Each structure stands twice: as structure tokens, then as C-alpha cells.
Amino acid sequence: MFFKCFLLFFNLFSIIYSYKILVVNPKFGYSHVNFFSQVADILTEAGHNVTVLAIDFDPTIKHPGAYKANVITVPFTKDVEGDFDSMLDNRFLWTLSNSGAEQFRLMLKLINGMHRQSLRVFNDEELAQKLRKEEFDLGITETINIYVLGMFKVWGIKSYIAGYSMSLGNDLYKYFGLPFPSSFMPTLMSSSTDEMTYSERFENWFVHNFGETVMYFLKDKMTLQSEFDRKYGVGFYDSDNIIGDSSFLLLNSNPFLDIPGPKTPKMVEVSGIGIKDPKPLDEYWDKILSLRNKTVLVSFGSFAKAVYMPDDMKNGLLETMRKLKDITFIWKYEKPEDGTGKDIENLVISKWLPQSDLLNDDRLSLFVTHGGMGSTTELSFRGVPAIAIPIIGDQMRNSKLIERQKCGIIMNKFELADSNILIKNIKTILDDDTYRNNAKILSRRLNNRPIGSKRLLIEHVEFAAEFGRLDMLDLTSRNMGMIEYYNLDIIFPVFFGLLLFILVVSPKFGYSHVNFFSQVADILTEAGHDVTVLTINIDPTITHPGAYKAKIITFPATKEVEDDFANLIDKRLLWNLSNGGAQQFRLMLKFINGIHKQSLRVFNDEELAEKIRKEEFDLGITEAMNIYVLGMFKVWGIKSYVAGYSMSLDGTGKDIENLVLTKWMPQSDLLNDERISLFVTHGGMGSTTELSFKGVPVISIPIIGDQMRNS
Structure with a gap:
């Protein structure tokens, strides 16, 4: 009798401390589905009320989404199934190159293929109502499904955990205030280990940064940020911070197997949760x-x-x-x-x-x-x-x-x-x-890991369900800019104080880029340094000299190069250009192809190389976008360098009495005058920075590139 009472008390105790958990598990890769199925089933075995929202995507995956938890299935439509079938030829996988670039292109196809089904979930009001009624304590999903973290808020789930069915991805570091250490941590699609040759480190660095650039243009397809802003208002969901705001990040890695690297207290490695107890063979x-x-x-x-x-x-x-x-x-x-x-x-x-x-x-x-x-x-x-x-x-x-x-x-x-x-x-x-x-x-x-993966999983999930968001685990670096994080505001004054001769290389392919590095050169000149600017002509419409106070070496463009750039873009195209990632990306490729020819001329100019070598510069500065110039610094005998990143009157309006048209204006001084009521701008980085410092309200009308983000 006593034993029965004890069991009854124990069961009641378990019920009191049982949480309602929603695991969202899209079916776009068997290993991904299987990992989150294991998470759901282990939590179910631990006594929690777990529901899995299994979102069909790949028709070849027959996994139910979980075996022990409750399952709600969002079926795919015929067009979504067709998207996936047309996306991948199984024979193609066997002939696909192992290079990061080839792998990355395949990943882009996956992203495009998932987008349509994600929109269906986003717009499913019946599903939203059903999930709200459940009043879940905690949500769990994979970071690849970043929009789902926003949907948790729509579905009334206040606490959530992000997960990743692989090792810590190079794309995730930034969300937690960590830089990706490409010098010794291979990207997820890299064929390198932590000990890399020079060429492997270069490829690793390039694949990571190229991936970040391309993902910037595809960001909206993954995050559905514009859809959230349109439906729920700006500020409801912030895709830049929502992963880092999660209580924990579950990783399918193990510290005794994986490559060691920087991690934060929010990262929990639970690889091995799916290892079954062995059974004798039949x-x-x-x-x-x-x-x-x-x-x-x-x-x-x-x-x-x-x-x-x-x-x-x-x-x-x-x-x-x-x-x-x-x-x-x-x-x-x-x-x-x-x-x-x-x-x-x-x-x-x-x-x-x-x-x-x-x-x-x-x-x-x-x-x-x-x-x-x-x-x-x-x-x-x-x-x-x-x-x-x-x-x-x-x-x-x-x-x-x-x-x-x-x-x-x-x-x-x-x-x-x-x-x-x-x-x-x-x-x-x-x-x-x-x-x-x-x-x-x-x-x-x-x-024999001191604390087993299953225990780590269960206890961290229960902790998150009880305490919710855990800001005390966040690194302060999550809210730091690059200058503050790397102490550049401390290092530069000390470092530059020891330097005498500085070369700034500034190709003319965007006015805001040229202007930024002109400011760098002129500020260093004012600080007493001997600064020379190598300005490489590309865009014939940019008449900026490259600097106003530093010395200038001009590398002229040939007529062919100028014509190439002039024919590159129809200026009317910019106004008709979609804000979508695909068109922006195609335009970016045109820019890259456009500057390639002039870059080769600089690369092969032995006379220029000899002239620069004779100057014996102590430091080179250029934009990270001009990556080949970083290699040229070595050719030119410059051992130290810093990479930076910036991101006509034809009678129009002559009949409008209250309109003043001008080719040039003292923009900085105008913005500083309190009589300026409003600034209508394209959202270029220079203008955005200037109006922000001057405190002028703005209507921003982005046209191209980073202007979307600046706005």
C-alpha cells in the first residue's frame, strides 16, 4: 500500500514539472529530421508533453518527424513537391565537386526550394490558431528555419531554444558575438581540418566571406523579415538577433570528437543522443x-x-x-x-x-x-x-x-x-x-563523457522552459561594432603613431567607397603621416580626386575599361531594379566582372610596382572588396596592411517654382542647419552616417546594394 502511494505521489510530482514543448521539424534532409526527432522523443521519455510540427518538403523522406511525441504534419502541395524534385538530380550528387563553391551553389537551390513552403506556414492562420490554443511553454527548431523563431512569437510561445543538426556553423558565430576564426576553423562545407596550408586558409576565408555576402542578398528568403514587417509591423521580429536571443543553442557535436573552437555558455553539445543501446544481431x-x-x-x-x-x-x-x-x-x-x-x-x-x-x-x-x-x-x-x-x-x-x-x-x-x-x-x-x-x-x-548528452539535453531544455530568455549568458560583444570589438580605436592611434609612410589604394567604382577612403587618407595626413593614395580609375562618372590632402598617384583607365563600365549599367535600370536578392546579386556579378579587367592591368604593371617599391611604405590600406590589392601589397614590398569596408541638369523641374536644382551642394553644412526639416535620400552609407550625426529626420528610398540595409 505504501509503495502504491509513493508511485502515485511520484507521478503527480512528474506531472507538475512536465512542460509542453513544440519541436518544429521541417523535412529537408534526413539527418536534420532524425536529430530533431531524437530531441523530441528523448524529451517525451523524460515525461514532457512534446508535440512535433513536421513540415513536409522532401517527398523522399518518409520519417514521421518523431516516434514517441505527438505529431502534427503540414503536407506539401504539388508545386512544393515539384520544386524539390526539379531541384536535385540524384546522379548530380555523385559528380558534384568537393569544392566549397560547388557545395554552396547546391545550398542556394535548397534555400530557394524551401522558401515556398515557409510562406505557406507563415500564412496558415488555422495552424496558428491551433498552436496558440496549446499554450506551449517552449519552442525548439533548427537555425536553418530561422523564420520559425519568429513564428514562436506569433504562436504565443515566449521561450525557445535554437538547434543545429551539425557542428557549430561558420554562419552562426556572429549571432552570439563571436568572429569566425577562419584561420583554424574550417567552414561546414570545407574539406580542410584545423591545420591548413596557406591556400586552404585562403579558400576557407574566401568561402566564408563569399557565403556571408551572398546570404546577405538571400537573407529575406530565409528569414521572411519583410513578410513579418508587413504583417506584424517593424520591430515585432528581428532576424539579426533572434538566434542569439535563444535560451540555448543545441549542437550535434561532441567536444571529444569535434575540432575545438570558441563557444559561448549558450552552446550545448549533445552529439550522441541518438546512439541506441546495442542489441544482439538476429x-x-x-x-x-x-x-x-x-x-x-x-x-x-x-x-x-x-x-x-x-x-x-x-x-x-x-x-x-x-x-x-x-x-x-x-x-x-x-x-x-x-x-x-x-x-x-x-x-x-x-x-x-x-x-x-x-x-x-x-x-x-x-x-x-x-x-x-x-x-x-x-x-x-x-x-x-x-x-x-x-x-x-x-x-x-x-x-x-x-x-x-x-x-x-x-x-x-x-x-x-x-x-x-x-x-x-x-x-x-x-x-x-x-x-x-x-x-x-x-x-x-x-x-565516458563526464556528463552524458541526454542529460545535458534534458536539463538545459527544462532550465530554458523554467527561466526563459537568459541574457546573462550573452557576450557583450553581441552589441559591439567592429572598431570597438577589435580595439581598433585603441590600436590605430598607437600603431599609426609609429608609422611614417602609408599607401591607400582606392579604386573608383562607387562614390561612397572612394569618399570613405579619401577621408581615411586625409585624416592620417592631418595626423602628420606621409600618405599616398593610389587611385585606380574605373567609373568615368566619378570625378573625386581620391583624396584632398594626401599625395595622389593616378592609375588611368583605358578607353576600353571606361566603356566597359559605362555599358555595364543602364542608369534607368537602377530605378526599376527589384529589391529582391536575385536581381541585386546579378547586378553585383556585373560589377565584379566590370572591374576585373582594370584589376589585371594593375596586377601586370611592373613600372607601377617598381615605383611603389622604391617608396618603402610601412603600411598599406585598401577596401576588403579589393582583395587582390592585399596580395599586391606583398608584391610591392609592404609587409603590414589594414583592410577596410565602406559600404547633369537637363531642365528637369524648371517649371516648379519651389524647387532648387543643383549639381553640387554643401550637403554637410546644409544638414547641420536647423532650418533643414527633412532629408530625402537614397540611403547610401555616407549620407546615412551624416544625417545620423546631424540629427535630421529622413525619408530613405534605397535603390541598390547596401542602401536597403542602411535604410
């Missing part, structure tokens, strides 16, 4: 593992299907199996009925296999894997050596983790066509016990 698989002394498991995951592997790669893999007759090969293959490998006695092909239990069996000698985060985590926890053959996305980086732990080898997917390479790699691992020993040591570390 009779069928037990017999297969006993056929030979060595067994190799081959699986390329669910996204890049092996059935679509190009014939040369498939034949190379099959030839490897034929030649290594003393090894049993188990291959996860989607269509065994097509006859693939039917003549190979030591090959077992299966649509499905108990991967977790196979990896837990000591008779499994090696795992040939695509390096997905799920498989990488699983083989690491089980202590199985691996050959990683990354195909797409973060698999490049995950594979490096295996290599970094010295428990596996990385192989380029295109090398599958050569059976000799795969045979050599298999023999290297099977003949050298070092790989298996290292894998077992890694497994022991992961399984």
Missing part, C-alpha cells in the same frame, strides 16, 4: 558476420543513393569486392533487384541493415561511409575504423574528424572508379592495428 546477420574473418560494411547514407552512383564508380567498388575474396562486404543498396553484384560471392546487398548493431559487433572490421554526421557519430561511439568518402555538404568536414582522430582514411569519391586505390586503403586499415586501437580509445572517451 540469426541472419550473425551468420553473415561469421562467414569470414573480416567483414566490411559499405553505406553511403540515404541522401546520395548508391543506385544512382555513376557506372565507373560502381564498377570500381564492385571490382574491389571481387578482388578481396577473403573479406565479406555488406553493402546498403537501394535496388538489389537490379542485379548489381549478383556474381560476387563475398558480397551481401541489402536495402536495409541494422547499422547500429552491426557497428557494435567486434567482428565488423571496417566501415566505408559517406561521412554523414549520424554515421560519423555512430562509428565513433562504437569504435569502428573507417574509410570516409564524402559526397556533399558537411560530410567533407565530418570526414576530417575521422582522419584527425587517426581512426580512418579520407578518400575522394571520384577515386572509387580506381579499384586499386580503394583496395590499398582497405588493406592499410585492416593490416595496421593502430586505426582500430585509436577508434576504441575514441569510443571509450565518448562513452
Whole structure:
């Protein structure tokens, strides 16, 4: 009787401390869906009332969204399904280059494909009403679905946690007040580790910054910021801060496996939550593992299907199996009925296999894997050596983790066509016990982590549900500008005080850019330094000299270069240009192509190089946009440099009595006069800064580029 009363009391206690949690889980990648399904199911097992909003997107993903939690499904329409089907050719994944640029282009397709379904969720009032009635205590979703964090507010959910089904992405650092350290932290789509060559560091830096630039133009498609502003008013939702405002950020990484890097107290690493308790193999698989002394498991995951592997790669893999007759090969293959490998006695092909239990069996000698985060985590926890053959996305980086732990080898997917390479790699691992020993040591570390991943997940979620937003964990740097964060306001005066000769390189391709670096040069000249400005003519409409107080070296444009730029843009186009990212991005590409020719002239001008070398400048300054100039500083013998970032009367209006037209005006002085009531501006960085300092109200009408953001 006493025991029954105790159980009743315990159950009541559990109910009192049970939270209602909504996990939003869009189906756009199996590993993503699976991670958040694990989160939901673990929280359900912990006694919480969990609902999963599963948003259909990829029709090939049959995962329900969760197995133990309640599930609400938002089905896709035919056009959304068509978007995804037309977006990806499964054969394309196998031939896709491993370079960051190629991977990035594929990611752009995913973003465009998700946009339509996101809008459906955003505008679904029936769904919103249904979720509001549930009165959830906490919301959880992935940062890729950033708009959902805004929807939590629409749905009446005050507290939320952001998550990421991979390691900490290079795009997330900024939201938490951290700079991305590209010198030693590879981007998610990088094939490098933390020890990079010069060229790898350059590629890593370029991929990160190019990605940030392109994502700026695509930002609205991911965040739906303009949709929120239009429907709920400006200020209701701030996509720039909403991720950083989350109580915690759940990461699918483990400090004993991943590359160490800067993190904040809000970041919780919970990789391994999906590792199942091992079960004995059934009779069928037990017999297969006993056929030979060595067994190799081959699986390329669910996204890049092996059935679509190009014939040369498939034949190379099959030839490897034929030649290594003393090894049993188990291959996860989607269509065994097509006859693939039917003549190979030591090959077992299966649509499905108990991967977790196979990896837990000591008779499994090696795992040939695509390096997905799920498989990488699983083989690491089980202590199985691996050959990683990354195909797409973060698999490049995950594979490096295996290599970094010295428990596996990385192989380029295109090398599958050569059976000799795969045979050599298999023999290297099977003949050298070092790989298996290292894998077992890694497994022991992961399984004996002082505080387990499930406990970390449950307790941080419960803490967030109880206390909500945790501002005390925020770094102050979240609210700092670049100058303050890097102490440039302290370093520059000290550093520049020791310098005598400074070269400022200022290409003329945008008036606000030229004007900003002119101001830099003139201020340094006023401070007593010997400053020379190399002004590179590009846009013939810019008559700014490049500086007013510093010395000037002018690099003229040829007629061909000037004509190229003049023909680049029809000025009327700017007024008709959409504020959408796609058109803006196309225009940016035209600019890049337009300045390329003049950049090559500077690069190849030996006379200019010799002239600058003779000056023996102590410091070079240019805009980060002119990245090649940073390399030219080295050519010109300048060892130290600073990169910066700025972002005609034809009778029009002659009949309007209250209109004064002028080619030039003392804008700064006018804005300083209290009789100026209002400034109607394009929102250029220069004008935005000036009116802000002068305290003049404004109507901003952005036309192009960063003017949208400045406004």
C-alpha cells in the first residue's frame, strides 16, 4: 500500500514539472529530421508533453518527424513537391565537386526550394490558431528555419531554444558575438581540418566571406523579415538577433570528437543522443558476420543513393569486392533487384541493415561511409575504423574528424572508379592495428563523457522552459561594432603613431567607397603621416580626386575599361531594379566582372610596382572588396596592411517654382542647419552616417546594394 502511494505521489510530482514543448521539424534532409526527432522523443521519455510540427518538403523522406511525441504534419502541395524534385538530380550528387563553391551553389537551390513552403506556414492562420490554443511553454527548431523563431512569437510561445543538426556553423558565430576564426576553423562545407596550408586558409576565408555576402542578398528568403514587417509591423521580429536571443543553442557535436573552437555558455553539445543501446544481431546477420574473418560494411547514407552512383564508380567498388575474396562486404543498396553484384560471392546487398548493431559487433572490421554526421557519430561511439568518402555538404568536414582522430582514411569519391586505390586503403586499415586501437580509445572517451548528452539535453531544455530568455549568458560583444570589438580605436592611434609612410589604394567604382577612403587618407595626413593614395580609375562618372590632402598617384583607365563600365549599367535600370536578392546579386556579378579587367592591368604593371617599391611604405590600406590589392601589397614590398569596408541638369523641374536644382551642394553644412526639416535620400552609407550625426529626420528610398540595409 505504501509503495502504491509513493508511485502515485511520484507521478503527480512528474506531472507538475512536465512542460509542453513544440519541436518544429521541417523535412529537408534526413539527418536534420532524425536529430530533431531524437530531441523530441528523448524529451517525451523524460515525461514532457512534446508535440512535433513536421513540415513536409522532401517527398523522399518518409520519417514521421518523431516516434514517441505527438505529431502534427503540414503536407506539401504539388508545386512544393515539384520544386524539390526539379531541384536535385540524384546522379548530380555523385559528380558534384568537393569544392566549397560547388557545395554552396547546391545550398542556394535548397534555400530557394524551401522558401515556398515557409510562406505557406507563415500564412496558415488555422495552424496558428491551433498552436496558440496549446499554450506551449517552449519552442525548439533548427537555425536553418530561422523564420520559425519568429513564428514562436506569433504562436504565443515566449521561450525557445535554437538547434543545429551539425557542428557549430561558420554562419552562426556572429549571432552570439563571436568572429569566425577562419584561420583554424574550417567552414561546414570545407574539406580542410584545423591545420591548413596557406591556400586552404585562403579558400576557407574566401568561402566564408563569399557565403556571408551572398546570404546577405538571400537573407529575406530565409528569414521572411519583410513578410513579418508587413504583417506584424517593424520591430515585432528581428532576424539579426533572434538566434542569439535563444535560451540555448543545441549542437550535434561532441567536444571529444569535434575540432575545438570558441563557444559561448549558450552552446550545448549533445552529439550522441541518438546512439541506441546495442542489441544482439538476429540469426541472419550473425551468420553473415561469421562467414569470414573480416567483414566490411559499405553505406553511403540515404541522401546520395548508391543506385544512382555513376557506372565507373560502381564498377570500381564492385571490382574491389571481387578482388578481396577473403573479406565479406555488406553493402546498403537501394535496388538489389537490379542485379548489381549478383556474381560476387563475398558480397551481401541489402536495402536495409541494422547499422547500429552491426557497428557494435567486434567482428565488423571496417566501415566505408559517406561521412554523414549520424554515421560519423555512430562509428565513433562504437569504435569502428573507417574509410570516409564524402559526397556533399558537411560530410567533407565530418570526414576530417575521422582522419584527425587517426581512426580512418579520407578518400575522394571520384577515386572509387580506381579499384586499386580503394583496395590499398582497405588493406592499410585492416593490416595496421593502430586505426582500430585509436577508434576504441575514441569510443571509450565518448562513452565516458563526464556528463552524458541526454542529460545535458534534458536539463538545459527544462532550465530554458523554467527561466526563459537568459541574457546573462550573452557576450557583450553581441552589441559591439567592429572598431570597438577589435580595439581598433585603441590600436590605430598607437600603431599609426609609429608609422611614417602609408599607401591607400582606392579604386573608383562607387562614390561612397572612394569618399570613405579619401577621408581615411586625409585624416592620417592631418595626423602628420606621409600618405599616398593610389587611385585606380574605373567609373568615368566619378570625378573625386581620391583624396584632398594626401599625395595622389593616378592609375588611368583605358578607353576600353571606361566603356566597359559605362555599358555595364543602364542608369534607368537602377530605378526599376527589384529589391529582391536575385536581381541585386546579378547586378553585383556585373560589377565584379566590370572591374576585373582594370584589376589585371594593375596586377601586370611592373613600372607601377617598381615605383611603389622604391617608396618603402610601412603600411598599406585598401577596401576588403579589393582583395587582390592585399596580395599586391606583398608584391610591392609592404609587409603590414589594414583592410577596410565602406559600404547633369537637363531642365528637369524648371517649371516648379519651389524647387532648387543643383549639381553640387554643401550637403554637410546644409544638414547641420536647423532650418533643414527633412532629408530625402537614397540611403547610401555616407549620407546615412551624416544625417545620423546631424540629427535630421529622413525619408530613405534605397535603390541598390547596401542602401536597403542602411535604410
